[in-house]
Amino acid sequence: MDTSIQRNPVYQQLNDRLRSALAAEYQSGDRFLTEREISEKFQVSRATANKALASLVSEGLLEFRRGIGTFVRRDLIDYDLRSLVSFTEKAKAAGKKPSSTLREFRELEAEKIDDEIREALELNPDDRVWELERLRLADGLPVILEHRYLVHSFCPKLTRTQAAGSLYQALTGPHGIEIAGADEVIRAVLLSRGEASLLEVSSRSPAFEVTAVGYTRDARPLWWERTLYRGDQYEFHSRLGPVRSATPARGQLRQH
Amino acid sequence: MDTSIQRNPVYQQLNDRLRSALAAEYQSGDRFLTEREISEKFQVSRATANKALASLVSEGLLEFRRGIGTFVRRDLIDYDLRSLVSFTEKAKAAGKKPSSTLREFRELEAEKIDDEIREALELNPDDRVWELERLRLADGLPVILEHRYLVHSFCPKLTRTQAAGSLYQALTGPHGIEIAGADEVIRAVLLSRGEASLLEVSSRSPAFEVTAVGYTRDARPLWWERTLYRGDQYEFHSRLGPVRSATPARGQLRQH
DNA sequence: ATGGTACAGTGGCTAAGCCACCTCGTCAAA
DNA sequence: TTTGACGAGGTGGCTTAGCCACTGTACCAT
Numbered sequence: 001m002d003t004s005i006q007r008n009p010v011y012q013q014l015n016d017r018l019r020s021a022l023a024a025e026y027q028s029g030d031r032f033l034t035e036r037e038i039s040e041k042f043q044v045s046r047a048t049a050n051k052a053l054a055s056l057v058s059e060g061l062l063e064f065r066r067g068i069g070t071f072v073r074r075d076l077i078d079y080d081l082r083s084l085v086s087f088t089e090k091a092k093a094a095g096k097k098p099s100s101t102l103r104e105f106r107e108l109e110a111e112k113i114d115d116e117i118r119e120a121l122e123l124n125p126d127d128r129v130w131e132l133e134r135l136r137l138a139d140g141l142p143v144i145l146e147h148r149y150l151v152h153s154f155c156p157k158l159t160r161t162q163a164a165g166s167l168y169q170a171l172t173g174p175h176g177i178e179i180a181g182a183d184e185v186i187r188a189v190l191l192s193r194g195e196a197s198l199l200e201v202s203s204r205s206p207a208f209e210v211t212a213v214g215y216t217r218d219a220r221p222l223w224w225e226r227t228l229y230r231g232d233q234y235e236f237h238s239r240l241g242p243v244r245s246a247t248p249a250r251g252q253l254r255q256h
Numbered sequence: 257m258d259t260s261i262q263r264n265p266v267y268q269q270l271n272d273r274l275r276s277a278l279a280a281e282y283q284s285g286d287r288f289l290t291e292r293e294i295s296e297k298f299q300v301s302r303a304t305a306n307k308a309l310a311s312l313v314s315e316g317l318l319e320f321r322r323g324i325g326t327f328v329r330r331d332l333i334d335y336d337l338r339s340l341v342s343f344t345e346k347a348k349a350a351g352k353k354p355s356s357t358l359r360e361f362r363e364l365e366a367e368k369i370d371d372e373i374r375e376a377l378e379l380n381p382d383d384r385v386w387e388l389e390r391l392r393l394a395d396g397l398p399v400i401l402e403h404r405y406l407v408h409s410f411c412p413k414l415t416r417t418q419a420a421g422s423l424y425q426a427l428t429g430p431h432g433i434e435i436a437g438a439d440e441v442i443r444a445v446l447l448s449r450g451e452a453s454l455l456e457v458s459s460r461s462p463a464f465e466v467t468a469v470g471y472t473r474d475a476r477p478l479w480w481e482r483t484l485y486r487g488d489q490y491e492f493h494s495r496l497g498p499v500r501s502a503t504p505a506r507g508q509l510r511q512h
Numbered sequence: 513a514t515g516g517t518a519c520a521g522t523g524g525c526t527a528a529g530c531c532a533c534c535t536c537g538t539c540a541a542a
Numbered sequence: 543t544t545t546g547a548c549g550a551g552g553t554g555g556c557t558t559a560g561c562c563a564c565t566g567t568a569c570c571a572t
Contacts, residue, residue: 035553046526067535068533183493231462237440238439238440264555292523
């Protein structure tokens with residue numbers, strides 16, 4: 001039943017090398033190893049080297065350029081990852097000026113948070129977490145209300161300034177964390193009066209509620225979040241069908 | 257900038273053959289052509305044949321079994337496609353008994369429908385469309401309200417019975433249409449009084465509004481739909497990150 | 513009936529090599 | 543000095559020929 005699992009050890013090693021180097025070693029656009037280099041270094045044939053590369057190309061990690069070489073495509077991945085955590089990029093992409101208000105920033109014991117969340121984060125009651133609440137604005141208009149718990153051990157030195165800015169940058173930069181992805185559940189909900197007031201819409205307005213758990217590259221939970229997106233400002237796009245392209249659903253600021 | 261576009265003509269032909277045969281020729285689990293057959297038939301090397309097959313495997317269309325052969329995986333694709341059009345499968349998957357009420361079923365001129373929709377369907381004013389409105393129930397509970405326009409020329413002989421049942425089956429079966437996918441936009445909205453009453457929720461309840469255009473394999477628009485999902489019954493899941501797996505976002509009936 | 517064995521067919525992979533394509537330096541002409 | 547033609551060397555694309563590991567089957571001895 002294995003469809004595309006590459007047992008090819010060359011693929012495995014190159015894959016690890018690329019994915020573990022999210023924060024360093026390879027920049028987007030860098031030349032990658034050539035087929036001939038790989039075949040020599042790993043003592044495999046060029047065909048096998050090509051096959052390993054082809055898999056990585058189809059996963060979007062590399063790009064073939066005939067007659068030139070194979071190149072790293074960190075930009076796309078970066079974009080995907082950034083958009084997981086960072087509202088900033090999405091807003092810019094929609095041509096809006098992003099800003100942020102840090103409404104809550106404190107450290108607390110895991111025993112004080114919801115059991116369900118603590119379990120999702122695989123924490124013991126005496127572990128610690130960061131609690132953040134941020135209101136995010138596009139062109140001064142509040143559009144996202146975000147509540148997030150971060151596993152403290154991953155980023156013990158998180159500062160208020162970092163928390164108010166790009167969390168993605170703070171995590172992947174100084175703390176050297178490699179974010180792998182997130183599991184999301186998207187629901188349609190009504191905003192409570194408090195939420196509505198913060199988002200400056202009338203009470204009981206529709207909104208997207210995204211509950212997500214983010215993971216590091218070695219599959220350890222890194223954060224839990226519940227984020228509310230103003231329904232009148234956000235829409236999700238997806239392209240379904242047998243063509244498994246590189247465009248999963250993603251929230252976008254409306255551009256009307 | 258082409259990441260994984262296969263210029264390989266063998267890949268192209270095999271791909272066409274597999275995708276166009278969604279309704280016939282290949283059953284799930286069937287043996288596909290062997291590398292040696294392909295290399296002979298297309299006058300290419302076995303390595304090239306393997307590369308073409310490997311691409312199709314990574315797309316989920318085929319499955320390699322070492323020492324045995326290559327096999328067709330129609331089931332997965334079918335499932336994806338069915339879930340595009342067919343509420344029935346999703347409901348069954350959630351362990352609910354699906355049923356349906358056909359509230360509207362008529363033929364009308366394209367000039368009478370919204371300009372935006374007519375353009376999305378690439379129709380002239382004197383073309384014809386089917387208009388359908390269906391209320392879909394899970395275990396007797398109304399959960400989806402669906403409004404759909406179908407391009408008449410694709411399925412001129414659509415019957416009321418077919419429209420009330422599985423549209424996917426009616427389109428891909430008798431009419432031999434090959435559905436390729438759909439572009440969707442998902443919004444969070446409030447239900448109008450009429451919609452809420454049909455879905456048996458209180459007025460101004462939250463809901464997902466999915467607006468989608470479905471396409472045939474040759475990229476011609478086949479339908480336009482606006483579908484409302486009860487917010488208290490549906491949630492969307494997605495797994496984001498650099499691992500481009502085969503799990504795009506898809507609405508699911510909650511199973512609480 | 514059972515179990516071992518040889519065989520033929522499969523995809524996985526290697527090896528050596530030609531081709532089309534691209535970059536970049538060189539060198540001649542303007 | 544600038545421009546353009548040319549070619550060397552490197553790249554991925556693909557071929558050819560062949561061995562290997564794995565699988566199912568048919569056969570045969572027990």
